[in-house]
Amino acid sequence: MSAVIETTNLTKHYGPVVAVDNLNLTLQEGEVFGLLGPNGSGKTTTILMLLGLAEPTSGEARVLGVDPARRPLEVKRRVGYLPDSVGFYDDLTATENLGYIARLNGLSWQETGRRTVDVLARMGLADVSERRVGTYSRGMRQRLGLAEVLLKQPQVAILDEPTLGLDPEAAHEFLRLILDLKRDGLVVLLSSHLLHQVQAVCDRVGLFHKGQMVLEGTVETLADQVLGGAYRIKLEVSGDGLGDTLSGTPGVVNVTREDARIYRLEAKSDCRAEIARRVVAKGVPLLSLSLERPSLDEVYTRHFHGGQYEA
């Protein structure tokens, strides 16, 4: 395992504003990493620095072992970038738009034709490839953007808010395409503030806040850190007086009663069997008992609104 993207104390100031503050980020071979954070938390600035489009105030970045501030052309040749709110030349067709990008990458004429047909077919745009991009829907434009990223056969794909403004079905379709990229061995850096989508495709996530990465890891470890217990158990009973019984169960960290019938437990281990045994032993009818996966939404809300990071 070698680092594909690595930043050391990367910092960017815009005048008095600190956009990115001492960022240390590492992406390994073959992983999908999610950059999460509210708007204006420095995600796009970080991406621009990784591409050599913005100069870091201090610190250093390495992409595929190359410093983007010094050798941006080499980085940009091997990294595909889909900007947020991507735009195309509306009066050109999809093929012509991709043709321009291919020429900018120095591809030969035959290679351009072959790859263009290839990526458009892969993104499901083969039928509309000769239509003017001005007539495209938002979802089609986004897929054309991804086609463009694939056109240069990159080793890394950086996608900035790729699902923003897509309807749920198109967004789902797009996430599936991202997973395809991962299967091809691409390293994907995905920035978003739509948490459930990030959770669906990312191996690891980093939470951004005011230019700093405040949390980093897999969704499960984050849940461990922030929520205290990684296991969330939902219990439905018809009866009272269970509070002590439940909180006395080994492994249970926290008990909340949602309404007369529903309890929610946080636990360090999967202690459903023990809970069931105790409830039944207490003579209370047990209606249902289920384990819920912690969601990133919850981690995020709890972390940012838990009083620690009041703006």
Next chain:
Amino acid sequence: MRREGSPWTGIGAVFFKELADHLSSTRMLILEGLTFIMALIAVFTATQTLTQTVGEDPFIFLKLFTTDRDPLPSFLFFLGLLIPLTAIALAFDAVNSEHNRRTLSRVLAQPIYRDALLLGKFLAGLATMAIMLAALWLLITGLGIFRLGVVPSGEEVARGLLFLLATLAYAGVWLGLAMGFSVLYRQPATSALATLAVWLFFAVFWNIITQIVAQAIRPIEYGFQEEQLRQIQMQLFLSRLSPNTLYTEVLLAILNPAQRALGPVLVTQLEGAIMGTPLPWFDSLLLAWPQLIGMVATVILLFAWAYVNFQRQEVRA
């Protein structure tokens, strides 16, 4: 920090894409149509006057550009209006439209430097103008051959090519200015208006201003000849700060072989000169050389100004 890799990478791709855009755009189609119609009208009226003097004038093909007949002005007058207009139309939205269409970050994420994008766009604009001007010149010369029944001499062709070169430099000035404003202002309408304002200022007000300023700085108090000369020289200096004056003077020297000076000439300096004899084309070029270089320098300065602003700009929309 020193960056590695050639700034020219990708300039060809940008150049040909922009050139294709220009040549197929409605905007250019309208302006080209307008220019060609004006050229036809001007040349037809000029040939009507010139057919009466064909045998007498050795530079009849140069007269095609400069001859006017009431109420129509000469072709040069039309060209002086249309060149800045076309150049501005080509460049006023060069950079800000990429911002507004959100294509800039996508294009700059390709393995090219910003240098290639700006220079490619500028060269494509110049090439478009060059194609248009060459076609115009050939059209006029062809029409002249057809209507006048004589072919141009080598001397006339050389002067015609110099005329093309000077016009291209003049177009480059407005192209550079429009492109600079397109970097500076995010709204294409603002940059178009700003460039047009500069053009109007030089076309209409600059001559009035130079007169007033010259009179204020070098007043004629006692009516001496030296005072008058100094005032005229001051006025000439000020008016040469305008690209319009430079262009007019270059054309004067190139299209009038008999033109021997581009400023005040004292009677004593004319001693021994045979008035009205034409200069060879190379001497005319030497006469207009400072003005020509002045225009080229203006183009370079304007481009550098646009370039510096573009380099400092944020990529994100």
